[in-house]
Amino acid sequence: MQKMTQNKLSRRDFILRCTKAGISAAAAAAMAGWLYEADPAKISPQSGNIVEAMNYSIPPIAGKTMSVVTGSNRPATVTKAIELLGGMERFVRPGENVLLKPNAGFAMPPRICATTHPELIAQVTKLCFQAGAKKVFITDNPINDPKSCFELSQIASAAQKNGAEILLPRPDYFKPITLKGAELINNWPMLYAPLKKVDKVIGIAIVKDHRRSIASMSMKNWYGLLGGNRSIFHQDINKIIVELAMLIRPTLVILDGTETMISNGPTGGSESDLKQTDTMIVSCDQVAADSFGASLLGLKPQDLPYLVKAESLGLGTTDYQSLEPLYAQSKA
Amino acid sequence: MPEAINRNRTHTIISYVILFVLIIIFIAIITKQKHYYVPAAPIAEKTTAETPKTQAWLNPQLFGADLEPANEVENYNAANLYEKIDGKADLYLENEFVSLQCRRYSSKQSQQEWAEVYLYDMAKARNAFAVYSGQKRSKSQPLGWAQFGYKTKDAVYSASGNFYFEIILSSDANQLLQAAESAARQLTGFASKEPSEPFAISFFPKDNFVFDSLKLIKEDAFGCADMKNIFTAAYSVSGNDLTVFIADTPDSNSAQVLFDKYHNFLTENGGTEPANNIDIPGSKAVELFGTTDIIFRYENYFAGVRGSGPIGDLNNLAVLFKNSLADAKNDTK
Secondary structure, three states, rough: OHHHHHHHHOOOHHHHHHHHHHHHHHHHHHHHHHHHOOOHHHOOOOOOOOEOEEEEEOOOOOOOOOOEOOOOHHHHHHHHHHHHHOHHHHHHHOOOOOEEEEEEOOOHHHOOOOOOOOHHHHHHHHHHHHOOOOEEEEOOOOOOOOHHHHHOOOHHHHHHHOOEEEEOHHEEEEEEEEOOOOOOOOEEEEOOOOHOOOOOOEEEEEEEEOOOOOOHHHHHHHHHHEEEHHHHHHHHHHHHHHHOOOOOOOOEEEEEEEEOOOOOOOOOOOHHHHEEEEEEEEEOOOOHHHHHHHHOOOOHHHHHEEEEEEOOOOOOOHHHHOOOOOOEEEEO | OOOHHHHHHHHHEEEEEEEHHHHHHHHHHHHHOOOOOOOOOOOOOOOOOOOHHHHOOOOOOOOOOOOOOOOOOOOEEEOOHHHHHHHHHHHHOOOOOEEEEEEEEOOOOOOOOEEEEEEEEOOOOHHHHHHHHHHHOOEEEEOOOOOEEEEOOOOOEEOOOOOOEEEEEEOOOOOHHHHHHHHHHHHHHHOOOOOOOOOOHHOOOOOOOOOOOEEOOOOOHHHHOOOOEEEEEEEEHHHEEHHHHHHOOOOOHHHHHHHHHHHHHHHHHEEEEEOOOOOOOEEEEEOOOEEEEEEEEEEEEEEEEEEEEOOOHHHHHHHHHHHHHHHHHHHHH
């Protein structure tokens, strides 16, 4: 009898426990409701960080701003072009972390030249390590599935073989950015974390025809740092290219014009879209690099509104001859 | 009494476990929400709600025994076409693009050898032809079996009915190209069975036609601002290169308006009408800077022949064209 009494729950206890349970459930639900935010743009504690520019440039040396080397062997031409500007040691100090930003936008084989050539990635990585770089990172936020893009373009294997680390775009790498003086880069998600990891940034792009922007080169290459539904920027492509150049002041840009995609860009699809132009451009001035690159597509800088605008904002010069580029021919 | 103590202890332990789980959930929610991410792609749905019937065309057997699918069929619509082809999307979107299906096929021997098929539904045959002709590669060979098709050493391109497709290859291996051509043939077969309204270029005469010379001039054809969306084809007659052209207008009035505008354009720029009779009632001939245009209207079509050859040859080709047009229209009635 005593046992039964002990096991029995009194009415008072029952009501008390039910009330406690109800209050707990209601509190949990209220907490969930309080934490829930349907609009992801509002939930970041870092949303809308205002930045002026992300400056990775180095002090200029007159007469050593731009080099152009002709030849078909990419590792040889890029090595020579960097050597003419003072060697990679001028750009990368021992112990520094370096970010290479290729164009890895498409899941295409390197042969088609829609993406940065893996030989170039391999060689620039080697040069960075030879200069004493602690780490070399490679990142891009491609149009197609990132893993497929890095693998099929063979950028991943080139990086792996030479000790560089691929940073595939991850949710926590993105951060909304507002660029001072910009209209489009306003609380817009950018591939930010890889940029914050490093001391130097090197853009490695290819010269391509582009149906919307006429040409895709060094400045357009930063488009791969945008997150979000960036296709809306195609309506204002010249402005976004200029704003990206305002945002990223690279240490160096390498513009590969070994094979230029002269038609059906930016994807191409066949070697028939390519023209052998055997030119490697390396420059501390991305506007100057693209102005030279435009000539490989039979264009003048004035044909590309974003170059004209970038120059007017002091981001570089379209008159690349004024920089007295160093020319050479690769014997390789 | 000890039993009651045990029971209370059990309840306490269970309570702590529940609290612990709630704390874990709380931390997980906070961590998840802290990470802001709006990736490049998933704003628009990659897969359309309704599976397009063309998806079945990209079947596992499309490339025969040597290649197998490396992924599922990807579906794109007008909202997310940029995600697949970036800036080139404009060309398709300007031409009534409906959908794109893509699939990659890999060699069973080596994953490095692959082919990717891009199958575009362009709603109308004229649109499919527009995107086909707008991207024509110069270093290419025609596909002998296709009305509109060519291959480069590493890709195959073709338009059939309302569809345009590309097969991009990972290398220029001949075996891969042969497999791609065979797949293209199958796709052409599927596409040709789909209903598609006939369009202007079906009416071009077959004799003396220069293979693969068809073009669509979107604007300013022959220097005239009013001449838009003009289909042209080259003909070789007695050693002279002549051009046949046609515009498909909404109705016969529009065709007449275009006829008058082009005629005015020629005469206002100094064109003169030769004395020769043209054997097409209602037609006109104008000679300007050594090139003669013979223009005429048939129902809702405005058409013509132009070139610097003898006017007799131009007249004969114009008559042939007019008859071909009339025959084709009668067949479709």
